[in-house]
Amino acid sequence: MDDRRLTRARVLRLAGLAAAGLGTAGWPSVSDASGGPAAVESGAISCVLTPEQTEGPYYIANERVRRNITEGRPGTPLLLHLAVADASTCKPIKGAAVDVWHADALGNYSGFGSGSGSRTFMRGIQKTDASGIARLQTVYPGWYQGRTVHIHVKVHVRGNVVHTGQLYFSDSLTDAVFRKSPYSKRPRRTTRNANDSVFVNGGRKSLLSVRRRSGSGYIASITMGVHRS
DSSP states (O other): OGGGGOOOEEEEEETTTSSSOOGGGGGOOOOOOTHHHHHHHHHSSSSSEOOOOOOOOOOOOSOOOOSSTTTTTTSEEEEEEEEEEEEEEEBBBBTOOOEEOOOOOOOOOOOOOGGGTTOOEEEEEEEOOSEEEEEEEEEOOOOOBBBEEEEEEEEEEETEEEOOOOOOHHHHHHHHHHHHTTTTSOOOOOOOGGGGGTTTTTTTBBBBBEEEEESSSSSEEEEEEOOOE
């Protein structure tokens, strides 16, 4: 995948489709007559603009295509259901590569600082299925100085990067998760959503929809609408 062919396309997220476990039944039904850019503009298809956000300093290109990115590191289990749709029709895109990376429970990024012994934990790529959904298995991210809790994401379509963003959690959920080990062994976090310099520039539109997972942990979902080129 060649990030040099980055397209600074507008990136949108579908309203109301961030529920966990999205399937084909969850997507709007769009006919040839009612779809297309005109339908989006008229409001016949409801899409919400979502700003692009910085990739930050910890991106490593060409990560592994895999579902489980934890490499055995501890933390509260988290399943990511990340959906990708065509912003012109609101239809799911099959075969988009969804690239994620984030800090581990102790706030370390692989390849940097205390995490420099490995370049791969909490990093990975999954292709979207016929329903437009990429599923990854990870743990709830930890915090590090100056940032609220977040997950980085890039979406690649046909080798082009069509979205670079960050995904967020509600502070109340993070507070609950951080009361348990291994998060509770660390000092209290210093940055929350409201005083995070990146979140305040559109992060509210990138909040994950989260529900408890049967057994333990959580399932977090969001839908990202993109232009293919």
